Amino acid sequence: MSSASPPSIERRAAELDTIASVLPMDRRDELAELLTDQDIETLRHLVNEGMGANTLRALTSDLAYLQAWSLASTGMSLPWPAPEALALKFVAHHLWDVEKRLTDPLHGMPAKVEDKLRSQGFLRSSGPHAPDTVRRRLATWSTLTKWRGFEGPFGSPALKSAIRLAVRATPRPRKRKSAKAVTGDILSRLLATCHSDSLRDDRDRAILMVAFASGGRRRSEIAGLRKEQLTQEEPIPVDGETPLPSLSIHLGRTKTSGAESDEVVYITGRPVEALDAWLTAARIESGSVFRAIDRWGNVSRRCLDPKAINDIVKQRAKLAGLEPQEFSAHGLRSGYLTEAANRGIPLPEAMEQSRHRSVQQASQYYNNAQRRSGRAARLID
Template sequence: MSAVDRRVKDLDTIAAVLPMERRDELAELLTDQDVETLRHLVNEGMGANTLRALTSDLAYLQAWSLAATGRSLPWPAPEALLLKFVAHHLWDPEKRLTDPGHGMPADVEHKLRLQGLLRVPGPHAPDTVRRRLATWSTLTKWRGLEGVFSSPALKSAIRLAVRATPRPRKRKSAKAVTGDILLKVIATCTTGSLRDVRDRAILMVAFGSGGRRRSEIAGLRIEQLQPEAPIPIEGGAPLPSLSIHLGRTKTSGADNDEVVYLSGRPVDALNAWLAAAKIDKGSVFRAIDRWGNVSRRPLDPKAINDILKQRAKMAGLDPGEFSAHGLRSGYLTEAANRGIPLPEAMEQSRHRSVQQASEYYNSASRRSGRAARLL
């Protein structure tokens, strides 16, 4: 068995938390020690989303190192290599017009593009560079080594590079999926087909449970759903209700079981999907093949994004203006528009940062407030 085949086999043991469509690619890029580190982190209970992000960053770093130096990442990395990484990823597009040697060398860029690891033109976003350096630093510490990631030279290089190429901060989704937009999107799911029933449930559950992250929706399992007592409504039928146990999330502690609630029509939509797909255990939201067969495996988180964009296009909206994160920002924006207090909305969205959550509230109140309507 070759080293690559052995790594493929080892990666199969942690298939539940890694993007397995990239398994062979990861086996080619990562070293034996890299794979062993990832397996250790899975056994230690690292969150699946964190591990996926870490693995993606590590694969990119390894590919860049091979392309830029002809060698795998050294542990620990010398300061010169860290500075080279910054120079290759944070550069001035205008200066490159007159100096082709500025920024990432053409041969390095070509190799990364061939591997599908470099997609967008121009320099990286500063936050992406900082995150990958943080991943590099974390992995260095896990190997019991000391890095130079806090060196004055590295900090200064990043600061000067960011200052030289200012760029406006973009939100993850250009538009929030507020209630009115959600209704238009859901209106495309009316045929009663399995795909329509599933997509309707995905969109309503994601929004109604507080604007869940796409990874939380894709990874949702029957075992996380707990029926609750119906909610009495004066003069009407009680609303069905259930709780969703999220377990450990991106912003919760290791031992915290985050719980959110779902009531009314989203519960009906979810139950309709489970009944139609005959799902009583395992993954809630699954792929459907061209013949209408429901897979046993969960949807990939990217599929949640694709579903929203496809439905937005079917509704006559510009799919480029929406992403799955728009369901999360849309929930808070809609809560603000309806006058729901911020703390109450945060209990459902599970935002930990008041500053982050209040951005959506402030935007909604400013847009509809008197200060924006002086003329």
């Protein structure tokens, strides 16, 4: 893959450990082999400058893919700046005509490049990439080029034209992140599968309840949650009953917050109890909250990968007798707002918890809920 010597790879792996809290460290060794010394130094600089953890994870993921693709297709790491021809090659390898591929096997990504990326886990599905994914990776490539003091070819008319024409040739129906929202009734069915006192059930129960109750948190936020972000709050009084436990979660800077914002959300009652039960059972006093569990029941020291949150939702859906392909981790986010709308919670109040910044985006869930239950949808009932 890379011409770097083993000691060089080990050194880069050790350097990556210094910024482990904001990187997908389940792929640390792979990143150490793919990324160059300059790449890692750039990432370390961004950590020190305070770039948001989620943004940095996405950037690192894109950079690793770009380096893997460059090595597979040219035999070399990405050059800085990249020539226009290489950027055009990237477009040609990722946006192509499915029909033409049937008659021309050389059209699109070469088989040897595809096989290499698939063996490394960078390709999972067949067919051309989503245009938005290609644009995002090109934007990451452009940003990293500028940080190195170069301009690059990313604003060239030829590249813009190539992308526009390629998108026309690769029609893809837009897919929702989760076909179905995980509303309260669905969540209850998922939680019912976590009925034992096993560590795995304790963890998954806490993940589902905390992710939903905290406003439908993104899977990266749940996977990266650390004990240091949790603060016990004063219990909430309830007339004639035991006060409810309360917890604040300090999200720091998120995808939608400002540069200086420390986003905070609150959970109360059963989600707090579920989280406490998991932390106690797993003996977690610091560091990552949600961790992998091996086949022997040993709890890892490292956090779950965000993809694992998605897998947990699908696995629990299957155990609940639901179609797993219809649900994903994003369903917890859309489900929170949909459930809030169904219960008549005012949109601004729900947005305070979900931390949506766009009223237009958040109101879609409310509008859909109101349309389903409104008179216009029940002219014949």
